[in-house]
Amino acid sequence: MRHDHIISAKQLSRGDIEEVLDRAAEIDADPGAFGDRHPGALLGLLFFEPSTRTKMSFTAAIKRLGGDVVDMGPVEYSSVEKGESLADTVRVVEGYADALVLRHPSEGSATMASEFIDVPLINGGDGAGQHPTQTLLDLYTVRENAGLDDLTIGIMGDLKYGRTVHSLAHALTNFDARQHFISPESLKLPRNVRYDLHEEGATIQEHTELEPILDSLDVLYVTRIQQERFPDENEYREVAGEYQIDAATLERADDDLTVLHPLPRVDEIGHDVDGTSHAKFFEQAHNGVPVRMALLDLLLEGETA
């Protein structure tokens, strides 16, 4: 890896992505062999928003590499409550850790924070912006189940505010992937993402219904439509209901269809899907550990080289 910071999927080339995924596969095959890779390494966790998977899997990842975390803890118990700026917070915490993971509600927060520090900064999600490490584990799961070339993928749900969608769509432009985007009109891909995909010459198609393309898909990536994006609850229920899938929906899909979700889900994937061969979203969540181990290994390796 030649990157100092991991801010956006846009900065990752196919080579970068494959390097991380290959290392993750090595780790998956023999996790014990990596237990002493980075003894004493400290990963600083700065989570200004709630997180279960990202925070816990980064914690597991650094510990499984022989290191540990220093955690700012909840915002209400930190100096942020006293009005400290993000720029100051990261400059302080970089003195305590070998790399930082930042999750923050403002778009562009990771880009800004990275300008103030020298240790590697990993964007763990910036508002409705980017979430590049989620994308790496998404790609790893896609590669394991469907392969990354000659891929037809449907990405459904909240495409406007979904940062995992923005990162994934961009990363997929590195591969031979046909991308279908399925969402209500009001939650279509934002202008800047559409612009980037166009610039990359990606093949994308936008739909308001899943049904007409379902049987052509190798992978269906479902995201949550959040109630707060709608002016009233009735409208939310009406719209969200059209983008839910269950086992009956998937009877019309290809037998080999892989269903993914960055989680947490509410009701967009029925629990009756969990037992089908399509459901790979828990495997996807578990892949967060080897993939984040691989990324940390490559970043910290670069630091000490």
Place this chain on the structure above:
Amino acid sequence: MSSDEQLRVSKIPEGTVIDHITGGQAMHVLSILGIEGGDGDTVSIVMNAPSDRLGTKDIVKVEDRELSQAELDVLSLIAPAATINIIREFEVVEKNRVNRPDEVVGVLSCPNRNCITTADEPVESRFDVLEDGVRCRYCETIVRDDIANLID
């Protein structure tokens, strides 16, 4: 400059004349240049003068200041046809057009209220200039229309 215009605002001895500004944009030009009148500069403005090329145009004359090309290039975002005349001893000694810069720093504010540059952080706004708009370097929001409304 035609005699008609000379009647409106007299020649200046030293300074910068920005001509062929898109009609109605003169106040935004002053705002971009940080000229607010409080620092004592003598500034003359003509707004919505008839122009063969533009229909109507604005003209701004700033006395005793030679504005740099970098300062002026930002104007291309709102006044792409603007011409810059540097005046010494009542004569035009240099005449330039504005060029589109690659980026503009600290001039525009991001319209995305959730962008980190709109929070209380020690960071200047930074926009990449696209062929048909500008894009925030931080939150990546693209703005194509009404860029003048983003001027701080």
